[in-house]
Amino acid sequence: MHGKGVFARNRIPAGERIIEYKGERISWETALERAEAAGQPIGHTYFFSLADGRVIDGASRGNAARFINHSCEPNCEPLEHADGRVHIYALRDIEEGEELSYYYALIYEGRHTAAVKRSFPCRCGAPSCSGTMLAPKKRRNKKDSA
Ligand SMILES: C[S@@+](CC[C@H](N)C(=O)[O-])C[C@H]1O[C@@H](n2cnc3c(N)ncnc32)[C@H](O)[C@@H]1O
């Protein structure tokens, strides 16, 4: 889908806990400073938003979970537990060799203009692909990764 990805080396049954999303826990303010300092395109980060408003930065002390790409028809989902740890679970049976993905549900508060959507392009290739990693504004999902 994009750059590096994570692929199943074995068959993974539905519901299995696959990997923790590890990394340094930072404020959104720090995350934005880091994104700016890194000079990456706005749509490219290893951030995972937590319920308490902080962010896991997978680029700092992270693991392979940071390489899991977004898909509009994902085979995994992230779950944040009461202790603030995040694990990635299989949404369905995943065959050996399949790329793992979850729905990022990126929230962008401003107007979703064509230019903004182009900053967060989705190349998941799913039949229902929306063309952007941004969640439609009305969905208001709490999970977010950028
Ligand atoms: C958590 S990283 C995933 C690993 C990434 N492929 C890499 O090589 O670093 C998230 C970034 O990967 C890219 N990405 C993930 N899923 C994508 C998709 N479906 N289409 C296009 N780019 C994607 C975006 O740049 C996003 O900010």
Ligand SMILES: [Zn+2]
């Ligand atoms: Zn897509």
